[in-house]
Amino acid sequence: MWQTILVGDSGVGKTSLLVQFDQGKFIPGSFSATVGIGFTNKVVTVDNVKVKLQIWDTAGQERFRSVTHAYYRDAQALLLLYDITNKSSFDNIRAWLTEIHEYAQQDVVIMLLGNKADMASERVIRRDEGEKLAREHSVPFMETSAKTGVNVELAFTAVAKELKHRAVQHPNEPKFQIHEYIESQKEKSSCCSYF
Numbered sequence: 001m002w003q004t005i006l007v008g009d010s011g012v013g014k015t016s017l018l019v020q021f022d023q024g025k026f027i028p029g030s031f032s033a034t035v036g037i038g039f040t041n042k043v044v045t046v047d048n049v050k051v052k053l054q055i056w057d058t059a060g061q062e063r064f065r066s067v068t069h070a071y072y073r074d075a076q077a078l079l080l081l082y083d084i085t086n087k088s089s090f091d092n093i094r095a096w097l098t099e100i101h102e103y104a105q106q107d108v109v110i111m112l113l114g115n116k117a118d119m120a121s122e123r124v125i126r127r128d129e130g131e132k133l134a135r136e137h138s139v140p141f142m143e144t145s146a147k148t149g150v151n152v153e154l155a156f157t158a159v160a161k162e163l164k165h166r167a168v169q170h171p172n173e174p175k176f177q178i179h180e181y182i183e184s185q186k187e188k189s190s191c192c193s194y195f
């Protein structure tokens, strides 16, 4: 079983992303911030092998930070989210990465996600800004929508594939390239990246 952890500012959509992945639904309406931390177990099939992910949903609020740090150490993968309609959530990504490097394992798989891609008219962070930040930190990136489900499954399965390939590397098999996999699979929420 692999542990994956969702992190990012409060309100970026961590809980919503996990609910969409787990139950295939989006519950709109009032926002209730996560208190502390909780987890969901989910089995995903990669290359015909069942892989169990335990996904931890952390509270983005500052006051829970010391609680959530304790969980970084046990995580094999980490999904780091910002909200494409919220500049400060994007600006804080650097600080999140600093914390991750301080508390998580060195070889943790990190994926950067620009969430709320459905909210085109309120977008303030262009997709290429997300791509640039991801490149600077050598992490894979995609935009997601917990509302429409765009790329949600892919975010988790790409991580599961990477973990599986790390665990069982067959000598004659080429190394799994997570960046290439994502590029070939992701749906670009095409139209509205520029304003």
Ligand SMILES: Nc1nc2c(ncn2[C@@H]2O[C@H](COP(=O)(O)OP(=O)(O)OP(=O)(O)O)[C@@H](O)[C@H]2O)c(=O)[nH]1
Pocket (backbone or CB within 6 Å): 008, 009, 010, 011, 012, 013, 014, 015, 016, 017, 027, 028, 029, 030, 031, 032, 033, 034, 035, 058, 059, 060, 061, 115, 116, 117, 118, 119, 144, 145, 146, 147, 148
């Ligand atoms: N339109 C849209 N709204 C979203 C999306 N993801 C989350 N939301 C909304 O954004 C608000 C915050 O979502 P949450 O999933 O609770 O955010 P969180 O990151 O878990 O917040 P904390 O628990 O405080 O860390 C809610 O009102 C959600 O309905 C999305 O992809 N699209």
